[in-house]
Amino acid sequence: MAEPSAYTVASDGENNPGEEAQSASALAQAAVGIDLGSSFCSVAVWRDSGVEVIANPRGMTRMQSYVLFKGDIPSSGVSASIMDAELNSGSAIYLAKCLLGRVDTDPVVELYKSSPFLIQTLGIGARPFIGALVDGVWRSTTPEEVLAIVLVQLRAMAEAQLGYAVRTAVLTMPSSFSRFQQTRLERACAMAGLNVLRLMPEPTAVALLYAQEQQQSFNDNMGSGIEKNVLIFNAGAAFCDVAIAATAGGVSQIRALAGDSVGGYAMVQNLVNYVLKEYEPTLDEQILSRISVQLRPVAEGIMHALSTSANAVLECEIDGRKMSKNITRDEFEHVNADILKRYESLVLQCLQKAQMNVDNLDDVILVGGCSNIPAVRSLVLKACGGKQAYKGIDPLLAAVKGAAMEGAIASGITDPSGKLDLLTIQAMPHSLGFRISGDEFLPVLQKNGAIPARRDVLVTTSHDNQSEALIVVYEGESKKASENHLLGFFKVTGIPHAKKGIPLINICMDVDASDVLRVVVGVCMPDIEKPVVPLMEVRMPTIDDGHGWCAEAIQSKYGSLLDLNFLPPPKHSGTSA
Amino acid sequence: MSATRSPADLSSARSNIHTTQSRSSVDTEDRRERSRDWQWPRFPSSNPEKKRSLYEVLGLPSEATEEEIRNSYRKLALKFHPDRVAPEKRDEYTHLFCEIGAAYEILADCRARSAYDASQKLVGFRTVLRPTSSMPTNPHENRNAHVPQTTTRRYGRRWETEKCW
Structure with missing residues (x-):
C-alpha cells in the first residue's frame, strides 16, 4: 500500500515515546503547542520572538477534530472539512477526547450515546466499544486511535509549514482529566510519534499568555511587576475549567483550579430534547434517536444564533416531518439552567479555594467557544463582582498560544528581549x-x-x-x-x-x-x-x-x-x- | 547535603553549589541521594532540630507581612523552580522547590500560619526573638542576616542548649 508515511499510526499496543526526540536537531527547535479540543484543534509554535498559529492549506487555524473512516485511509478535519451529512452518517468519530479513558459505567459516556457512531456499553466497568460505520460494517476503533489520527495530521501540517521534523509537543487538557486519562492522551501522542513534554490544563496555558502580556506592558511602562490576580474561565464543547492565577514579574502562580466535564455539546442536546419533547411526544425511541441525530446540527446553529440575537427560528424537515419553532434566548437558558448552575459553582468554588475576594481580582478572562453565550458571560462576570471581561486575548486561540509558549520554555529556548522569561507554577488539579x-x-x-x-x-x-x-x-x-x-x-x-x-x-x-x-x-x-x-x-x-x-x-x-x-x-x- | 541547606542560603552562595553538589547521574547514586533526601527515617526518635523553621526556608523574619511572603516565594521560585534550571540539576532543585512550596503553603494561609507559629513557640523554635551574638540586634538592619550563613544545624541546636524559654 502506498500510504504516505506521515499517516501511519503506531498500533495501540505499542508505546514509543519518540526515541528520536533526544536527537540534537529536535532539541534545538521549540516544541509545538497543541490544543486538541473536543470539537476543534489547533497547533502553534514559538518562532521569531512570537507565537505563530499554524494554518492549514485552506488558511484555517482551527480545524475540526473529527475523523472520517472512509476507504483505506481515515481522514481528519485537519486536512479536509467534513460535511454535515457525512458527520451524521456514522462514519465520522468525534468527541474522542470526551470518551478518552472512560469506562462504560461513566455517566459522561451515557451523555454521548446519542451520537451517530456506535458507542456500546455493557455497564461493567470496561472500556466502551466504539465503532465507525464503514461500507455497512461497524469497524471498531478507540478514542486513542482517533486522537492519534488527528495528531498525526496536525503534525504533518506543522512540519510542512515549519520545514523541520516535529517530535515534541506541549498539549493542553481539561483540568478535570484524571491521571489515567492523561496516560491515554500520552498514548495517543506516542501513537502519532509525538513526545509529550508537558500536559497543561487549558486555563493555565491562558494564564501564561496573560502573564507574558502583563510583563510586556510593565516592561514598557513601569519597570517592575505588580501583582495581578486573574480568573480564567474556559468553556468548550465538552469541558469547562476555571483557574485563578496570581501573576507578577512573569511568574504566574496557579492559586486554584476547578473543572467539570460539561459543555456546549450537552447544551445542544438539551435543546434537541426540548424541541422533540414538544413535537413528537408519542414517537417510539428508535425513531426519536434517529431524528435527534439529524436535529443536532440545526440546534447547534440555533445556539450560535442565540449568542447574537434574542430569538431564532428552528426550521427543518426530517423524515418528512416539518418542524418550525421559534426559540428565545430565555428558553435556551431555561433548558440549560442546570449546566449554567454548574458553571457558576465552579467559579465560586475556585474563588473560595483561592481564598480570594472578588475585589482582589484584577481581570476576568473568558475563553472557549461557550464563552460566547451571553448567559455564560454574564453569570461568570456577575460571580466575579460585575467586572468587565478582559480584552486583548483571542478566546479561541488563547490556549494553543499559551501551550506554544510553554513549549518554547520547556525546550530551553531563550529570547533576547526577555519575552520568555516566564514561569508558571502549576497547581494540582486533584488531591x-x-x-x-x-x-x-x-x-x-x-x-x-x-x-x-x-x-x-x-x-x-x-x-x-x-x-x-x-x-x-x-x-x-x-x-x-x-x-x-x-x-x-x-x-x-x-x-x-x-x-x-x-x-x-x-x-x-x-x-x-x-x-x-x-x-x-x-x-x-x-x-x-x-x-x-x-x-x-x-x-x-x-x-x-x-x-x-x-x-x-x-x-x-x-x-x-x-x-x-x-x-x-x-x-x-x-x-x- | 541539600537537606541541611536553606534555599535562601543557596541563593547567596549559588556558585558554591554548582561545584560542591555536582553529582554523577549514575542511577544508583541518584537513588541514594533520593532516599537520603527522604529524611529517612521520620520517627519520634529522629532529632527534630534538623528541621529548619519555615521562615528560614523563605529567608524571612517571622514578622514578615503576607506581601513579603508572597514576594519572597516568587523570587525563590524563579531561582529554584526545576523548570528554570538545566535538566541535570532538576532533581536537586525539585527537592529545594518542594521545601519552599511547603513552607509557603503554610505561611501564606493565615490560619495555618498562626497555628504553625503557636506550635513553634511551644517547642521554643521561634526565630528572631532573642538576639544572639551571631545576629544583628536590629532585625531590620539586614533582613536576611538571621538566616544562618553556614549551617542551620548549629543554629538550631543553639536554641536548644540555651534553653531560653
Missing part, C-alpha cells in the same frame, strides 16, 4: 492519597497545591502480626476512597511480625515538575534506624483498561485483611524545654 481503614481516603498531596510537591505520611498495620499491606492509590476529593479515581495498587511485604500499630510504614507521594507521580513506601520498626525491607518506588498510574473492576475485586478478595491505619504525627515532645 492524591490512598485508602486507609476500610474505605477512607487519606489525601497526602492536596488539590491546588503547587507542583512539584512531595509529602509523606506515616501509617501502621491494622492487625497483629500483619506481614503485608496493600497500598491503594486514589485521586479525587471524596472522603470515601471508592468514590475517587483509582490510580493503582501494590503490596508491601516483609513487615516484621509485631502487634498492630507498631510497624511504621512511611508513604511518600512525589509529583515532579513534569507532573509525574511516584509513590515511595518504606517499612521501619521503632527501634531500628534503617528501613527493614527495600523501599518500593512505584510510578503511577499503574492501572490499565477495565480498572473499573479492580477496586471491587480487591475488596472482595482481601477485605480488610491488608488494611492500614493512620498514625498521627508524633507531638514534638519539647526536647528543648
Whole structure:
C-alpha cells in the first residue's frame, strides 16, 4: 500500500515515546503547542520572538477534530472539512477526547450515546466499544486511535509549514482529566510519534499568555511587576475549567483550579430534547434517536444564533416531518439552567479555594467557544463582582498560544528581549492519597497545591502480626476512597511480625515538575534506624483498561485483611524545654 | 547535603553549589541521594532540630507581612523552580522547590500560619526573638542576616542548649 508515511499510526499496543526526540536537531527547535479540543484543534509554535498559529492549506487555524473512516485511509478535519451529512452518517468519530479513558459505567459516556457512531456499553466497568460505520460494517476503533489520527495530521501540517521534523509537543487538557486519562492522551501522542513534554490544563496555558502580556506592558511602562490576580474561565464543547492565577514579574502562580466535564455539546442536546419533547411526544425511541441525530446540527446553529440575537427560528424537515419553532434566548437558558448552575459553582468554588475576594481580582478572562453565550458571560462576570471581561486575548486561540509558549520554555529556548522569561507554577488539579481503614481516603498531596510537591505520611498495620499491606492509590476529593479515581495498587511485604500499630510504614507521594507521580513506601520498626525491607518506588498510574473492576475485586478478595491505619504525627515532645 | 541547606542560603552562595553538589547521574547514586533526601527515617526518635523553621526556608523574619511572603516565594521560585534550571540539576532543585512550596503553603494561609507559629513557640523554635551574638540586634538592619550563613544545624541546636524559654 502506498500510504504516505506521515499517516501511519503506531498500533495501540505499542508505546514509543519518540526515541528520536533526544536527537540534537529536535532539541534545538521549540516544541509545538497543541490544543486538541473536543470539537476543534489547533497547533502553534514559538518562532521569531512570537507565537505563530499554524494554518492549514485552506488558511484555517482551527480545524475540526473529527475523523472520517472512509476507504483505506481515515481522514481528519485537519486536512479536509467534513460535511454535515457525512458527520451524521456514522462514519465520522468525534468527541474522542470526551470518551478518552472512560469506562462504560461513566455517566459522561451515557451523555454521548446519542451520537451517530456506535458507542456500546455493557455497564461493567470496561472500556466502551466504539465503532465507525464503514461500507455497512461497524469497524471498531478507540478514542486513542482517533486522537492519534488527528495528531498525526496536525503534525504533518506543522512540519510542512515549519520545514523541520516535529517530535515534541506541549498539549493542553481539561483540568478535570484524571491521571489515567492523561496516560491515554500520552498514548495517543506516542501513537502519532509525538513526545509529550508537558500536559497543561487549558486555563493555565491562558494564564501564561496573560502573564507574558502583563510583563510586556510593565516592561514598557513601569519597570517592575505588580501583582495581578486573574480568573480564567474556559468553556468548550465538552469541558469547562476555571483557574485563578496570581501573576507578577512573569511568574504566574496557579492559586486554584476547578473543572467539570460539561459543555456546549450537552447544551445542544438539551435543546434537541426540548424541541422533540414538544413535537413528537408519542414517537417510539428508535425513531426519536434517529431524528435527534439529524436535529443536532440545526440546534447547534440555533445556539450560535442565540449568542447574537434574542430569538431564532428552528426550521427543518426530517423524515418528512416539518418542524418550525421559534426559540428565545430565555428558553435556551431555561433548558440549560442546570449546566449554567454548574458553571457558576465552579467559579465560586475556585474563588473560595483561592481564598480570594472578588475585589482582589484584577481581570476576568473568558475563553472557549461557550464563552460566547451571553448567559455564560454574564453569570461568570456577575460571580466575579460585575467586572468587565478582559480584552486583548483571542478566546479561541488563547490556549494553543499559551501551550506554544510553554513549549518554547520547556525546550530551553531563550529570547533576547526577555519575552520568555516566564514561569508558571502549576497547581494540582486533584488531591492524591490512598485508602486507609476500610474505605477512607487519606489525601497526602492536596488539590491546588503547587507542583512539584512531595509529602509523606506515616501509617501502621491494622492487625497483629500483619506481614503485608496493600497500598491503594486514589485521586479525587471524596472522603470515601471508592468514590475517587483509582490510580493503582501494590503490596508491601516483609513487615516484621509485631502487634498492630507498631510497624511504621512511611508513604511518600512525589509529583515532579513534569507532573509525574511516584509513590515511595518504606517499612521501619521503632527501634531500628534503617528501613527493614527495600523501599518500593512505584510510578503511577499503574492501572490499565477495565480498572473499573479492580477496586471491587480487591475488596472482595482481601477485605480488610491488608488494611492500614493512620498514625498521627508524633507531638514534638519539647526536647528543648 | 541539600537537606541541611536553606534555599535562601543557596541563593547567596549559588556558585558554591554548582561545584560542591555536582553529582554523577549514575542511577544508583541518584537513588541514594533520593532516599537520603527522604529524611529517612521520620520517627519520634529522629532529632527534630534538623528541621529548619519555615521562615528560614523563605529567608524571612517571622514578622514578615503576607506581601513579603508572597514576594519572597516568587523570587525563590524563579531561582529554584526545576523548570528554570538545566535538566541535570532538576532533581536537586525539585527537592529545594518542594521545601519552599511547603513552607509557603503554610505561611501564606493565615490560619495555618498562626497555628504553625503557636506550635513553634511551644517547642521554643521561634526565630528572631532573642538576639544572639551571631545576629544583628536590629532585625531590620539586614533582613536576611538571621538566616544562618553556614549551617542551620548549629543554629538550631543553639536554641536548644540555651534553653531560653
